[in-house]
Amino acid sequence: MNTTKAQILDGKALAKKIQSDLQQKIATLEPNIGRPPGLAVLMVGDNPASAVYVRNKEKACSRVGIASVGKHFSAQVTQEELTAEIHRLNENDRVDGILVQLPLPDGLDSVALLHEIDPQKDADGLHPVNLGHLVRSETGLRSCTPAGVMKLLAEYNIALSGKKAVVVGRSILVGKPITLMLLEANATVTIAHSRTQDLTAVCRQADILVAAVGKPEMITPDMVKPGAVVIDVGINRVTDSDGKSRLVGDVAYDAVAEVASYITPVPGGIGPMTVAMLLSNTVLSYQEKMTI
Structure with missing residues (x-):
């Protein structure tokens, strides 16, 4: 038995450190790229927990200098409308990361929507292409x-x-x-x-x-x-x-x-670490613009 209590792994403190590093990185990259990084968060319906998460993500974006392109849909939105919105965001040069806030209301297929996101804009790192990179120990969004x-x-x-x-x-x-x-x-x-x-x-x-x-x-x-x-x-x-x-x-x-x-x-x-890595993935996709 431990005689002392466990040491706390402080995700909040590390997330702050990561956000501060990202803020500096964006300040360096933005003059060359000509715009800030952009993250689009799609939220459907009125799940109170999801609303809190989305608010936290938007606050974190503004802290580090990421433009937050939030879209809020009613629970009545169709699968086709959401798919069309994802396709629009895939084509939008100002958007580097796309995230569908889960869970979605009944009747909507989150996996099918995930498959529609451009793997290079998959801020959540859950597209099959990115999971495939992980299986093969290749670089990619995690x-x-x-x-x-x-x-x-x-x-x-x-x-x-x-x-x-x-x-x-x-x-x-x-x-x-x-x-x-x-x-x-x-x-x-x-x-x-x-x-x-x-x-x-x-x-x-x-x-x-x-x-x-x-x-x-x-x-x-x-x-x-x-x-x-x-x-x-x-x-x-x-x-x-x-x-x-x-x-x-x-x-x-x-x-x-x-x-x-x-x-x-x-x-x-x-x-807090999950949010910090979401911002990291967005900035990683943004950085890719330098090499294109």
Whole structure:
């Protein structure tokens, strides 16, 4: 058992540092390119959580000098209208990154829309072409949340080579890409999921444990090897008995912090890193304009 509490992996502080670097980079590039980078965020309907995320992204854009080209559609918008808008943005020379804010209302196919985005403007790094680059360890735009996790681990000099990593969750958003990124860093990776037998035993083998399932406080101290690095990707809104709502991760933070050596908080861990990597991807696409 740890005698000291786990060190916090501060995603908020690192995200600020990345944003400040991006701000300087944009200030240097803009006179040559003749315009600021542009990020288009498409939001559909009135999901309150999505509205908060979009607002945060727009604020972050204005902080670093990215022009935010937000488009808000009613929940009644058709698949065809959204597809046509993506095609317009693909052709727009002032737009370097395109993002469809998920989840979409029922009846809309988010995967089909994702396929319509020009891979070079895929700010979320989720287009099959970009995921293919990741599988082949080629350069390309990377999925924002997993890329943010890797950046945070690197910032704290956490060794991955030869370590056992367990990823709980197999989504295309986080579970699968983070597995590939950890493999690329020479970790030995196990993916666990809802059908995994004896999940506790599997998790306890991990030197690095990544929780990305979307179940509040599912990872408890008995599932964590003493001294492990615990990365909590979950963001869940729960309501207390007194009716107050708060954000919690997939990890029972206070109890697990007694066992782990490093841990990410929720909020303030991976969330800000995801936004920072979204801005990074946009600036990366923008920079490409210099070489064309």
